[in-house]
Amino acid sequence: MAVGKKDIECPPYAEGTPLSDEDIKSGKVTYVEDHPDIRYSWTAGQAISRFLNGLKEGKILGVKCNKCGRIMVPPRMFCELCFKPIDDWVELKDTGTVQTFSISYIDPDARPLPEPIIVAVIAIDGASPNMGIMHILDEVKPEDVYIGMKVKAVWKSEEEREGAITDIKYWKPLEG
Amino acid sequence: MEVEKISGLKFHKKQDVAIVGAGMTTFKRRLNETGRELSYMAVKQALEEAGMTLDDIEMVVMGSAPDTFDGLHMKGEYLLDGSGGSDRPYMRVFVGGGTGVFAPIAGYWHVASGLADICLVVCEEKMSSSYPHPQSAFKYIWDPILDRPLNPNLIWIFALEMRRYMHVHDIKHEDIALVSVKNKANALDHPCAQVAGKITVEDVLNSEPMALPVRRLDVSPPSDGAAALIMVAPHIARQVTDNPVWVTGVGWALDTTWWTNRDLYFPRYVAEAAKMAYRMAHITDPRKEIDVAEPYDPFDYKELHHMEGLGLAKKGEAPILTREGVTARDGDLPTCPSGGLLGVGNPIAATMGVKACELYWQLAYRAGKRQVAKEVTTGVCQAWGDLMQVGTVMVMSNKR
Amino acid sequence: MVAVVGVGYSGFDANTPDLSWKEIMYEAALRAYTDAGINPRRDVDSFVTCAEDIYEGFAIFDEFVPDQLGAVVKPTCTVCADFLYGIATAYMQIRSGLADIVAVEAHSKASDIQTFGNVVKFAMDPIWLRNVGNAHPYYLAALEMFQYMGERCLSEEDVARVVVKNKNNALLNASAPYAANVTLDDVMASPKLFDPMKKMEIAPLADGCVVFVLASEEVAKELTDTPVWVKGVGWWSETYGYDTASFSAMYAYKAAKMAYKMAGITNPVKEVDFAEVDDRFAFKEMQHIEALQLAGKFEVARLMAEGYFDRDGALPVNVSGGNLGVGNLLEATGGQKALEVVLQLRGEAGKRQLSDVKVGVAQAWRYLPANSGAVAVFGV
Numbered sequence: 044m045a046v047g048k049k050d051i052e053c054p055p056y057a058e059g060t061p062l063s064d065e066d067i068k069s070g071k072v073t074y075v076e077d078h079p080d081i082r083y084s085w086t087a088g089q090a091i092s093r094f095l096n097g098l099k100e101g102k103i104l105g106v107k108c109n110k111c112g113r114i115m116v117p118p119r120m121f122c123e124l125c126f127k128p129i130d131d132w133v134e135l136k137d138t139g140t141v142q143t144f145s146i147s148y149i150d151p152d153a154r155p156l157p158e159p160i161i162v163a164v165i166a167i168d169g170a171s172p173n174m175g176i177m178h179i180l181d182e183v184k185p186e187d188v189y190i191g192m193k194v195k196a197v198w199k200s201e202e203e204r205e206g207a208i209t210d211i212k213y214w215k216p217l218e219g
Numbered sequence: 220m221e222v223e224k225i226s227g228l229k230f231h232k233k234q235d236v237a238i239v240g241a242g243m244t245t246f247k248r249r250l251n252e253t254g255r256e257l258s259y260m261a262v263k264q265a266l267e268e269a270g271m272t273l274d275d276i277e278m279v280v281m282g283s284a285p286d287t288f289d290g291l292h293m294k295g296e297y298l299l300d301g302s303g304g305s306d307r308p309y310m311r312v313f314v315g316g317g318t319g320v321f322a323p324i325a326g327y328w329h330v331a332s333g334l335a336d337i338c339l340v341v342c343e344e345k346m347s348s349s350y351p352h353p354q355s356a357f358k359y360i361w362d363p364i365l366d367r368p369l370n371p372n373l374i375w376i377f378a379l380e381m382r383r384y385m386h387v388h389d390i391k392h393e394d395i396a397l398v399s400v401k402n403k404a405n406a407l408d409h410p411c412a413q414v415a416g417k418i419t420v421e422d423v424l425n426s427e428p429m430a431l432p433v434r435r436l437d438v439s440p441p442s443d444g445a446a447a448l449i450m451v452a453p454h455i456a457r458q459v460t461d462n463p464v465w466v467t468g469v470g471w472a473l474d475t476t477w478w479t480n481r482d483l484y485f486p487r488y489v490a491e492a493a494k495m496a497y498r499m500a501h502i503t504d505p506r507k508e509i510d511v512a513e514p515y516d517p518f519d520y521k522e523l524h525h526m527e528g529l530g531l532a533k534k535g536e537a538p539i540l541t542r543e544g545v546t547a548r549d550g551d552l553p554t555c556p557s558g559g560l561l562g563v564g565n566p567i568a569a570t571m572g573v574k575a576c577e578l579y580w581q582l583a584y585r586a587g588k589r590q591v592a593k594e595v596t597t598g599v600c601q602a603w604g605d606l607m608q609v610g611t612v613m614v615m616s617n618k619r
Numbered sequence: 620m621v622a623v624v625g626v627g628y629s630g631f632d633a634n635t636p637d638l639s640w641k642e643i644m645y646e647a648a649l650r651a652y653t654d655a656g657i658n659p660r661r662d663v664d665s666f667v668t669c670a671e672d673i674y675e676g677f678a679i680f681d682e683f684v685p686d687q688l689g690a691v692v693k694p695t696c697t698v699c700a701d702f703l704y705g706i707a708t709a710y711m712q713i714r715s716g717l718a719d720i721v722a723v724e725a726h727s728k729a730s731d732i733q734t735f736g737n738v739v740k741f742a743m744d745p746i747w748l749r750n751v752g753n754a755h756p757y758y759l760a761a762l763e764m765f766q767y768m769g770e771r772c773l774s775e776e777d778v779a780r781v782v783v784k785n786k787n788n789a790l791l792n793a794s795a796p797y798a799a800n801v802t803l804d805d806v807m808a809s810p811k812l813f814d815p816m817k818k819m820e821i822a823p824l825a826d827g828c829v830v831f832v833l834a835s836e837e838v839a840k841e842l843t844d845t846p847v848w849v850k851g852v853g854w855w856s857e858t859y860g861y862d863t864a865s866f867s868a869m870y871a872y873k874a875a876k877m878a879y880k881m882a883g884i885t886n887p888v889k890e891v892d893f894a895e896v897d898d899r900f901a902f903k904e905m906q907h908i909e910a911l912q913l914a915g916k917f918e919v920a921r922l923m924a925e926g927y928f929d930r931d932g933a934l935p936v937n938v939s940g941g942n943l944g945v946g947n948l949l950e951a952t953g954g955q956k957a958l959e960v961v962l963q964l965r966g967e968a969g970k971r972q973l974s975d976v977k978v979g980v981a982q983a984w985r986y987l988p989a990n991s992g993a994v995a996v997f998g999v
Contacts, residue, residue: 054241054242054264054268054580054585054587055241055242055264055410055411055572056410057244057245057410057411058260058264059244059245059247059250059251059257059260060250060251061245061247061249061250061251062249063249064249072251075750076350077290077750079290079740079741080734081734081737081738081741082733082734083676083732083733084731084733085363085364085639085676085731086636086637086638086639086640086731087364087639088638088639088640089637089638089639089642090642091364091639115480117365117477119641120641120642120645121645121686121687123477123685123686123687123689123691125660126649126652126658126659126660126689142383142479142482142483143383143483144379145378145379145430145431145432145433146378146428146430147431148427148428149354149372149429150370150372151354151355151357151358151371152351152352152355153351153352153354153355153372154351159428159431162371162375162379162430163379164379164479164483173480173482174479175479175480176365176479177366177371177375177479179369190382190383190386207368208364208365209368231716232715285672285678286671286672286673286678287673287678291741291742291745292672292673292674292738292739292741292742293671293673293699293742293985294699295699295700296742296856296859296989296990296991297742297744297859298859299859300858300859300860304856305856305857305858306855306856306857306858306873307855307856308854308855308874308877309854309855309991310700310708310854311698311699312696312697312698312708313679313681313696313698313699314681314695314696314697315682321696325696325708327715328708328712328714328715328717329711331715331716332710332711332712332713332714332715333714334711334714358678359676359678360677360678360679360682363676469717470694471694471695471696472692472693473666473681473684473685473692473695473696474685474691474692475685475686475691475692476682476683476684476685476686477686487692488692491692491693492694495694604679604681605679605682606679606682608682
């Protein structure tokens with residue numbers, strides 16, 4: 044072993060060849076494109092299937108664990124803290140409290156959105172504290188949103204609902 | 220049969236573990252080299268520093284984050300050749316963004332268990348292959364049924380967490396921005412830095428909004444890069460160096476997938492991981508016993524958040540320490556002296572180069588211009604990942 | 620020493636439309652913890668999942684792991700490899716003193732993948748190999764098979780006999796969805812999808828999950844009177860380049876060598892009682908038997924024809940039915956192998972129970988287009 048140490052004064056020394064977007068556009072870089080066709084059809088499973096069917100009926104469903112007493116949403120088949128099956132299904136309210144929020148200026152590909160959107164974690168009324176879901180807020184100005192704000196779900200019409208999280212169009216302030 | 224409490228970590232390791240060499244490539248938004256070539260460069264440097272050749276390496280651990288960046292399924296297999304893993308036991312570990320410190324933890328158990336005496340740890344990330352933007356790949360980290368239909372961007376979760384943290388402790392954005400200012404300035408001394416610079420708090424607050432409260436300069440950039448580390452048993456360390464750095468504690472923890480069910484103001488996953496690592500390293504008062512820290516700083520608030528999780532500051536106290544200069548390179552608790560992810564760049568797993576590798580260089584007194592002013596014995600590095608879930612912590616010391 | 624103190628599984632089925640992968644994992648984990656007599660929330664120190672992102676359809680699958688294993692806010696990680704790599708990881712964690720009890724999990728929800736061929740293709744070098752031709756990537760295995768048959772002077776019947784043995788073995792395994800009472804003529808009549816590879820020589824996909832609980836010697840003795848010991852583990856990677864691979868399963872040979880050394884096995888033919896090897900393509904079983912040194916280079920076909928590897932043979936291989944009978948379980952493949960070995964060693968294999976077995980070997984390959992794999996030796 045020990046074939047002789049190289050004395051590196053202040054490691055590391057920088058290696059690598061940076062490229063600019065321009066280098067790619069002007070064809071200075073050799074590259075290969077691929078657009079893979081990879082598709083999945085995830086089984087929603089028992090708990091989430093029932094939750095989605097609830098949404099279709101305009102209801103938010105939660106589950107209860109009798110051991111720790113938590114009422115949980117989104118629903119799950121088992122309580123992850125007690126590691127036992129859940130005991131009951133509970134219908135929750137379609138109102139809640141803003142736990143935290145953000146005003147997003149970018150889309151999933153980091154491109155600018157035409158209009159910023161407000162996203163929030165909303166603790167659902169009727170569930171245990173902090174039991175929230177992520178969703179969109181609307182019918183409110185970004186500067187008027189605050190943590191602790193009470194909000195209500197705005198549903199799609201019954202015929203438009205398909206059993207998806209987007210059956211709730213967005214949430215709006217409960218008052219005003 | 221039901222048994223009463225039987226377990227409890229005992230830390231009966233077979234042998235101690237030392238770090239004797241490290242290396243990393245430059246971190247840039249887009250590099251011409253492939254992932255394999257980047258891995259090769261980092262490994263070459265680490266071997267040079269340790270005075271070894273690839274023939275000396277017994278086992279290889281690979282750390283690399285989502286396959287979707289590189290556009291490759293089984294990315295670990297693809298990176299085999301460049302990382303020196305060919306014709307050896309080679310294993311890839313993966314805990315999302317926490318991989319940068321988790322890969323050396325895996326290296327630790329390869330050596331501590333006695334299965335290997337010399338283990339090479341390599342981390343690689345090539346985010347630029349993903350088109351139109353690396354964030355496109357992050358679409359697939361969300362729950363496909365409950366989250367993806369809302370068209371989320373990765374930045375959202377950080378913005379939501381940052382807002383909650385600011386709200387609970389009543390912290391101003393100005394105080395958080397100081398972290399970005401500090402780290403980008405520290406990075407001026409790092410030869411591999413991507414976005415080093417002298418900026419002001421105003422620059423951060425006036426930068427382009429991404430998902431408020433997060434603005435452009437609150438965020439580390441996506442990068443390409445690789446890093447490598449050589450971990451050895453004590454009898455090997457004695458042969459190759461006079462100043463090895465010992466791994467004295469490791470810890471990791473993964474919180475629930477249901478991140479919207481947690482109060483995001485405090486990273487309890489980091490606290491749990493730190494508890495494990497400190498117990499192993501016999502550290503009872505981290506604020507006093509840790510001389511230098513490299514917490515994970517993909518966002519400026521994250522450094523503060525993680526300092527509190529690591530017990531280096533009380534809850535809500537990290538911004539105050541930052542404002543008072545305690546975390547500066549010449550302060551009492553130098554934090555991210557490398558320049559961190561905010562200054563050097565954020566090639567997810569390869570950030571091992573500014574976390575574990577940097578801590579090694581600091582404790583071996585080899586960090587040159589980046590060397591912290593105070594005398595150092597013990598340091599901690601940490602990474603974080605998944606849906607605000609994983610904490611990975613490693614404690615090192617230059618005294619065995 | 621490290622022992623297996625609990626095993627649990629869910630499946631194995633051709634598809635699982637009623638349960639999500641989370642629910643499959645929960646089911647298997649609950650059974651394993653019950654088998655071990657432990658409470659995961661209290662007793663398990665570390666959890667290891669073996670998963671590949673693109674098999675799951677996620678960018679960071681690790682996120683979705685902790686809840687259903689009882690691992691919330693506990694040391695939990697993902698190893699991007701087969702279940703047997705997970706066993707190796709648990710082994711190292713226990714030997715390093717980081718944990719006394721480790722849970723290892725791997726699963727397949729292959730039925731969620733709509734374009735499996737493209738997934739495999741996605742693992743090929745994007746510049747060098749991925750876009751060569753439009754064929755289903757199984758052709759890679761066929762190329763290797765053709766070369767291997769030439770080098771070992773194998774006939775098509777020699778390879779077909781593997782299918783006959785395994786599918787018939789699977790008839791005694793209630794968890795083997797592809798069990799069938801087939802004859803050599805049936806297999807020979809099966810259409811050639813990738814000449815010389817026949818349709819029946821390719822293991823179809825299946826769903827399922829395997830969870831093991833491993834413990835240190837001290838704890839294992841508290842938990843059970845009949846532990847199964849992990850005598851040795853080995854894992855090895857040959858090369859990524861398809862063009863530089865040995866085509867003779869060097870990965871399995873080297874991994875086995877490492878595992879045998881740890882287990883103190885010097886003469887595998889004599890010291891190993893039975894084996895479960897990767898047979899996701901029928902010829903792979905022959906290659907792997909040879910790599911595990913359970914038969915000489917040119918003997919495998921002859922011994923196979925003589926019934927040496929049958930359930931009542933001298934050295935039974937794939938008594939469970941192997942992948943040809945149970946299905947391709949992706950990263951859980953090694954899990955199904957290890958499970959069968961443990962069940963046999965415990966004497967819990969039901970109708971297919973082998974008599975007087977003390978040492979068994981499980982082996983898995985990382986599947987196309989990789990040249991890596993792992994081996995574990997279990998014993999009582």
